[in-house]
Amino acid sequence: MSTENPTHLSPAMLRQAFGSFATGVTVVTALDARGNPVGLTANSFSAVSLEPPLLLWCISLTTPSFAAFRDCSHYAINVLSADQEDISNRFANPSADKFAGLEWTPGAGGAPVLAGCIANFECANTHGYPGGDHLIMVGQIAHCRVNLDAPLLFFASKYAALQP
Ligand SMILES: Cc1cc2nc3c(=O)[nH]c(=O)nc-3n(C[C@H](O)[C@H](O)[C@H](O)COP(=O)(O)O)c2cc1C
Numbered sequence: 001m002s003t004e005n006p007t008h009l010s011p012a013m014l015r016q017a018f019g020s021f022a023t024g025v026t027v028v029t030a031l032d033a034r035g036n037p038v039g040l041t042a043n044s045f046s047a048v049s050l051e052p053p054l055l056l057w058c059i060s061l062t063t064p065s066f067a068a069f070r071d072c073s074h075y076a077i078n079v080l081s082a083d084q085e086d087i088s089n090r091f092a093n094p095s096a097d098k099f100a101g102l103e104w105t106p107g108a109g110g111a112p113v114l115a116g117c118i119a120n121f122e123c124a125n126t127h128g129y130p131g132g133d134h135l136i137m138v139g140q141i142a143h144c145r146v147n148l149d150a151p152l153l154f155f156a157s158k159y160a161a162l163q164p
Helices: 011-018 066-071 085-091
Strands: 025-032 037-042 046-049 054-060 074-079 102-108 112-114 119-131 136-146 153-155 158-162
Touching: 025 066, 025 085, 025 112, 037 054, 037 066, 037 085, 046 119, 054 066, 054 119, 066 136, 074 112, 085 102, 112 119
Parallel strands: none
Antiparallel strands: 025 037, 025 074, 046 054, 054 136, 074 119, 102 112, 119 136, 153 158
């Protein structure tokens, strides 16, 4: 058992502890109020419910695209493959045109569905719950497609790949 003082929950220590939980990597996409595509890299994705079909992810209240995601009617969760690390990096930094040169098609509500992913979920933006410095976004899945291939993984602040 850890002897760490549990009251010492600094953001740096928590980031390290949360990072011990290996995840896949997604890019969440939507259209903003002007109809322009927006997107961000997120690993806070989780399955929630099969019937009804629900998922969740969390968005930082201070990220530039926050209002666009809070207010959109639909978003798409694009689960990245092992060879899409460049796309993860592109969507993990603020930029005027994250979609330049990317292949995508409009999904439910126009939300960009990225090509080459191992799964895409098109969701209605149904609920947002307060979660401290994040908003917990719960979406109802309207469509999904799966193309199971090697996933991009994230562990201890680094990308990783499944060992064969
Ligand atoms: C692997 C990884 C996972 C991330 N997960 C999240 C997340 O779940 N929620 C979030 O708000 N930001 C997350 N981020 C940070 C955002 O991708 C980053 O702040 C991005 O710049 C947000 O887009 P924006 O600046 O256009 O708003 C993650 C970054 C990385 C590299």
